[in-house]
Amino acid sequence: MEKDFITTLREHGLQVTYQRLAIYQALFHTKEHPSAESIYQQVRKRFPMISLGTVYKTLERFSEAGLIQKVSPMTEVARYDADVTPHLHFVCLHCQMIKDLEDPAFDMNIPMPNTNGFQIVRRQVLFQGYCPNCRKRQ
Amino acid sequence: MEKDFITTLREHGLQVTYQRLAIYQALFHTKEHPSAESIYQQVRKRFPMISLGTVYKTLERFSEAGLIQKVSPMTEVARYDADVTPHLHFVCLHCQMIKDLEDPAFDMNIPMPNTNGFQIVRRQVLFQGYCPNCRKRQ
DNA sequence: ATTCTTGCAAACGGTTTGCACATAC
C-alpha cells in the first residue's frame, strides 16, 4: 500500500513527505472516520513533532485530490429547513445554495440495511455539485 | 398558520414569544434553507432588538422538538474516510460514532432527479439515530 | 535552485454559555 500511495501522490503532483504517508496510513487503517484532531493524536505517537495545522492542510489536499473523503459537514455553517418531511437536498459546492429536489421515482423509504440494534431516527440524502449559475462561471 | 404554530409550541411545552413566532415565520416563508445569521437579519427588520443568540437558542429548541430540520452539518467537526467509494453512513446522534453501512440492495446509483442544469459531483446518504450502546443508556 | 511543505502562533468565525433582566404562564 505504501508504494502505491507514493505513486498516487506523485500522480496528483503532491510531494511525498513522511507526514503525508503517516496521515494517510492512520486514516487508512481505521474504520472510525476520525476527526483531524484524532488523526493528529494518532500520528503524534510516531512523529511527536507534527503539528495539527499540517494535518488539516494535508487532509484538505487529499480531499481535493479525491484520495480521501470528507464525510461532513456538508456546508460550513448550519442551515435550517421548516420542511421536516423527508426529501432530497442538493448543495452547491461553490455558492452553498441548497435546493430541495423532488423525485417521485425516488423512494425515501430506504430500507434500513441490517439494522442490528441501530435505531434510525431520520435519514438524509444529499447531492453535491454545481448549480446552473456556478457551473457557467467555472 | 400562526394559530396552528402557537398550538404546536404549547404542545411541546415551549412558551410562546413573538421572537419564536417571527423566527419560525421567517423560516417557513423561504425555500433558501437559511443560516442562523440569515434568519437573524430577516427577523431584525421587524424586531431590531432581537439578538443572534436568541435565534441560535430558538432554532436549537425547534430542531429538538422536530418542528424544523437542521440540514447540516451532520456532526460538529469534520470527519474523514479513506474509503472514497459511495456507501451509506450511519451517524449516532449521541456519541457521534460513524459506521459504514453495507446494503447490496440499496442502489447508490440514484438517478439524479430532473437534472436541469445541476451538475452532480457526488451524493451522500446519511442515516441518523442511536447506536446500540447509546440506545441502552437512554 | 526552485518550489512545495511544515511548524508555529495568531486570527477567524460560527456557535455556545453565563447571567441579570424581562416575559409568559
Place this chain on the structure above:
DNA sequence: GTATGTGCAAACCGTTTGCAAGAAT
C-alpha cells in the same frame, strides 16, 4: 410567584492563515 426565555458579551473551539525555516524535487 415561578419557571422559562431574552439580550448581551464573553468564551469556546474547530479551522484557516501568514510566514519563516526546512525538505522534496
